[in-house]
Amino acid sequence: MAQVLPADGGPPPRPSLSERLPRLLEAMVAIGGDVEMQTLLDRVLTAAGELTGARYAAVGVLDEEGGLGRFVTRGIEPELRKRIEEIPGTDRLVRRMVERPRPLLLDDLTQDPRFTGFPTAGPAIRSLLGSPIRVHGVGFGALYLAQPHPAAFTPEDLQLTQILATEAGIAIGNARLYEAVRQRARWMDGSAELSTSLLSDDSDNALAVVAEQAMRLADADAAFVMTPAEDGGLEIVAACAGDPSGLIGTVVPAGSETVRQLLAGEPVFIEDSAADSDLPRAVAHRYGPSMLLPLASDGKVIGALAVPRGPGGEQFTFAERAMATQFAQQAALALVLSAAQRDREQLAVYEDRDRIARDLHDLVIQRLFATGMLLETAQRAAGSPDVSSRIGKAVNELDATIQEIRTAIFALQQGPEEAPAGLRTRVLRETGTAARTLGFQPSVAFQGPVDARVGEGVAKNLIAALREGLSNAARHAHAGRVEVTVDASGTLPDGRDSVRLTVADDGIGLPEHGGRRSGLRNLAQRARSLGGGVSFGPGPGGSGTTLSWEVPL
Structure with a gap:
């Protein structure tokens, strides 16, 4: 309803109370049906302005910690609104009305000593009407209406505003409850998804999965996992961020207060990482509000999870801090269970290797040896020199075969730390394992000095990328052929030597959504953390998919 000011500049004429009641009921119904906070507050201001004819309206809502969480206005120019927000004590105007829940009706604001500091520039405010927003004794905020004319509001306006404020309080309480339930459900689903992922997928990528889930659930700009370093500090070993360069390998020194608290199992909450934290400057200057949470299980701290937002980002609420802390506890437990499961699987592998070694020694070698003795007897009895x-020659071949089997038995009986396999061997091992799920053996090719040039850190990530590529081909591509190539003779555009992994299949190609996308994001994250990248193209003959994963040496 538009209001037209009279020629003398006085307050605008308004309908009678009975004429305004239907609009009040209509507004109450609309406000009660909203669960989105911003829409709800906009509706309250619009209804209040229409019911009272107020030119200016503002509603302030306190956050869970008692600060001014939201300040929404109507009819006030953005520049002036910003200046009002910057006045020292503006939030106290809202808290004062919450703490002393009495309505306010001032005919001339400029004559009241309680309200000082309003900006003189812009439209002058003379009449002021205020009503606390409270429900069941709990204060949520305050609603203010203003006019540039003195004595512009009536007791009827105050009565309508109080009714509207009461309805707004109920709606704000419902909106907060809805948001809290929705947020808690999201974190619970994320925790369950994390546990499932860690216990069923690539365990080598467990820490990266924790970081990715934490960043998504906290609506943060980054997340990284730190584990204890040799010098007693905490080292970033996994990161999820728009720009992860410079994060992996950064160490928070042992003498810092942050490390002391985290290793003692205490969370650390920082309002501004760049100004208030003792994180290394290379990390701290990128972020603002941050949560640093210990990853502890059964009283033992196995690392820490950092979840920062960008500079100037919103502070983490009390509820977000509580849910993130619970998530960190759940993540730590899932990591411990994942490690235990990995140990059990490794133990089963070692037991199977021991059995194979025994069978080779006790059965195969003995039979080959006996066959060799029979051939030697036949050789002596043979009349023909040819x-x-x-x-x-056959006896010599048997001797060589026995020697190779004995070498294999020795390798089977050694632990991985005693007999480290080269990259070629690990690639062949992965493709051999994948053949069981693919239903056929992938073809493998090597170019360049793969074992000599590729270091252990790059090799470990390359194997994880190969495993993800083969897994995707087996689960999603419906392929009949897979070609794997490892090339250690390439260079990146900037001139650095590189190693490139290519996994090509003749399947159905990449889907637009879902399916392989989450795994491919993990591949890209691995490559970016090492300074490389991932690209995708058509497979052999134009069908299927070719995955190219390349990082510097």
Whole structure:
């Protein structure tokens, strides 16, 4: 309803109370149906302005910690609104009305000593009407209406505003409850998804999965996982961020207060990382509000999870801090269970290797040895020199085979730290394992000095990328052929030597949504953390998918 000011500049004429009641009921119904906070507050201001004819309206809502969480206005120019927000004590105007829940009706604001500091520039405010927003004794905020004319509001306006404020309080309480339930459900779903992922997928990527989930659930700009370093500090070992460069490998020194608190199992909450934290400057200057949470299980701290927002970002609420702390506890437990499961699987592998070694030694070698003795007897009895020579070659081949089997037995009986496998061997091992799920053996090719040039850190990530590529081909591509290539002779555009992994299949190609996308994001994250990248293209013959994963050496 538009209001037209009279020629003398006095307050605008308004309908009678009975004429305004239907609009009040209509506004109450609309406000009660909202669960989105911003829409709800906009509706309250619009209804209040229409019911009272107020030119200016503002509603302030306190956050869970008693500060001014939201300040929404109507009819006030953005520049002036910003200046009002910057006045020292503006939030106290809202808290004062919450703490002393009495309505306010001032005919001339400029004559009241309680309200000082309003900006003189812009439209002058003379009449002021205020009503606390409270429900069941709990204060949520305050509603203010203003006019540039003195004595512009009536007791009827105050009565309507109080009714509207009461309805707004109920709606704000419902909106907060809805948001809290929705947020808690999101964190619970995320925790369950994390546990499932860690206990079923690539365990080598567990820490990166924790970081990715934490960043998404907290609506943060980054997340990284730190584990104890050799010098007693905490080292960033996994990161999820728009720009992860410079994060991996950064160490928070042992003498810092942050490390002391985290290793003692205490969370650390920082309002501004750049100004208030003792994190290394290379990390701290990128972020603003941050949560640093210990990853502890059964009283033992296995690391820490950092979840920062960008500079100037919203502070984490009390509820977000509580839910993130619970998430960190759940993540720590899932990591411990994942490690235990990995140990059990590794133990089963070692037991199977021991059985295979025993069978090779006790059965296969003995049979080959016996066969060799029979051939030696036949060689002595052979009348023809040519036959004798051929039997001798067969005996030599058997001796060589026995020697190779004994070497294999020795390797089977050694732990991984005693007999580290080269990258070629690990690639062949992965493709051999994948053949069981693919239903066929992938083809493998190597270019360049793969074992000599690729370091352990890059090799570990390359194997994880290969495993993800083969897994995707087996689960989603419906392929009949997979070609794997490892090339250690390439260079990146900036001139650095590189190693490139290519996994090509002739399947159905990449889907637009879902399916392989989450795993491919993990591949890209791994590559970016090492300074490389990932690209995708068509597979052999134009069908299927070619994954190219390349990082510097």
